[in-house]
Amino acid sequence: MYPSCCQKAYKFMSHTHSHNKSDESGRAFRLGISLNIAFVAIEVLFGVLSNSMALVADAGHNFSDIIALVLSWIAVILSQRKPTLKFTYGLRRSTILAALLNTILLIAAVAAILFETLHRINMPEQISSSQVIMVASIGIVINGFTAWLFIKGKKNDLNIRSAFIHFLADTLVSFGVVVAGIIMALTGITWIDSLVSLMIAAVIIYSAYRLFIDSVNLALDAVPDNIDILKVREYLQSLPEVDSFHDLHIWALSTTVSALTVHLTTNKQTDNTFISGIQRQLHEMFGIEHATIQVEYGDNYIDCENCN
Numbered sequence: 408m409y410p411s412c413c414q415k416a417y418k419f420m421s422h423t424h425s426h427n428k429s430d431e432s433g434r435a436f437r438l439g440i441s442l443n444i445a446f447v448a449i450e451v452l453f454g455v456l457s458n459s460m461a462l463v464a465d466a467g468h469n470f471s472d473i474i475a476l477v478l479s480w481i482a483v484i485l486s487q488r489k490p491t492l493k494f495t496y497g498l499r500r501s502t503i504l505a506a507l508l509n510t511i512l513l514i515a516a517v518a519a520i521l522f523e524t525l526h527r528i529n530m531p532e533q534i535s536s537s538q539v540i541m542v543a544s545i546g547i548v549i550n551g552f553t554a555w556l557f558i559k560g561k562k563n564d565l566n567i568r569s570a571f572i573h574f575l576a577d578t579l580v581s582f583g584v585v586v587a588g589i590i591m592a593l594t595g596i597t598w599i600d601s602l603v604s605l606m607i608a609a610v611i612i613y614s615a616y617r618l619f620i621d622s623v624n625l626a627l628d629a630v631p632d633n634i635d636i637l638k639v640r641e642y643l644q645s646l647p648e649v650d651s652f653h654d655l656h657i658w659a660l661s662t663t664v665s666a667l668t669v670h671l672t673t674n675k676q677t678d679n680t681f682i683s684g685i686q687r688q689l690h691e692m693f694g695i696e697h698a699t700i701q702v703e704y705g706d707n708y709i710d711c712e713n714c715n
Contacts, residue, residue, distance in 0.1 A: 432567075435556040436480040439570070443473050446549045450542055457538040459600055463523065469550075471516040472573045475509040479566050486661050499661030502566040506622035506662065509569050513615035517608050524604040539600070540588035546581030550574045565625065565662040569618050576610045583607070628658035631665050634693050639667070642692065648673045648681065657695070666697035673704045 450466035453459075482505035485498040554574035560567035587603040590596065621632070630636045636657055643652050655669045667689060682700050689695040 432483060436476055439553040439556050440473055440476050442549050443469055453538050453542045459539045467516055467519055471512040475512055475573060476570055478505045478508050479570055482566060496660055499664055502662040503622060503625045506565050506569050510615050510619040513611050517611050520604055520608045524601050528601050540585050543581045543584035547578055550577035550581055554578060565621055572614050576614050580607045580610055625659045630657045631659045639693055648675055648677055650674050665695045667695045668699045670701045670703060673702055676704055677702055
């Protein structure tokens with residue numbers, strides 16, 4: 408039991424993730440996975456028949472994106488499970504783990520592309536530019552549409568944003584393959600195909616780097632990018648009842664849900680209405696869904712300098 412001076416607030420639950428949004432997300436994942444499985448099969452077939460490393464490289468990257476979509480979808484499903492005695496926050500952090508795994512997949516795809524591209528540079532083969540242009544043009548449509556499926560949720564969810572970035576990059580890559588095919592058709596310069604493969608690798612590396620930094624930050628309990636901790640501090644200090652505060656911590660429970668704990672030293676006795684009002688404001692102003700607040704007043708102040 409907490410001492411009477413310490414008022415602990417229960418977590419403030421927001422029901423922003425409704426069943427409708429969950430169903431919409433599930434449909435986006437299902438449709439995106441189905442379309443890209445079909446497209447990868449087409450790319451591999453025509454890439455082998457046309458001896459195009461650019462198509463095979465893009466197919467390999469698209470296959471890693473399919474796995475990434477599956478992992479992200481599984482993580483979303485797991486994150487919606489109710490808390491248990493073992494996992495008191497539920498499995499929300501599975502979305503952060505999925506983002507980390509997706510980064511590893513991107514890095515593996517880069518390694519495979521670079522290995523095969525260097526091999527083809529030393530052993531050039533005849534490439535059918537017309538088939539390259541046709542298949543890559545289909546890729547622009549498929550990848551662009553898949554990116555569009557996740558455009559709504561990309562702002563506040565790293566898991567969804569990773570899917571969006573994957574397929575936006577793929578759309579640009581497919582466009583690059585089309586350009587390479589046109590250049591090869593007009594000039595007969597086949598090494599352009601390898602050059603595009605290297606450009607594909609560069610695009611993936613950039614995407615992987617950004618995703619890796621963001622996902623590692625969340626895994627290490629960094630303050631989420633969408634929350635300005637300085638503004639949170641300003642808000643707490645502006646409260647007339649608060650003289651000071653300490654042990655302020657903000658971290659991500661998942662790629663969409665944030666939590667906060669803080670000790671407030673007040674100049675007057677307060678009640679649960681005071682705490683619930685702060686919780687409500689933290690949610691409305693900063694999107695913090697779980698806020699635990701300890702209030703310390705007068706001689707009952709507890710030194711928690713070493714508490715975490």
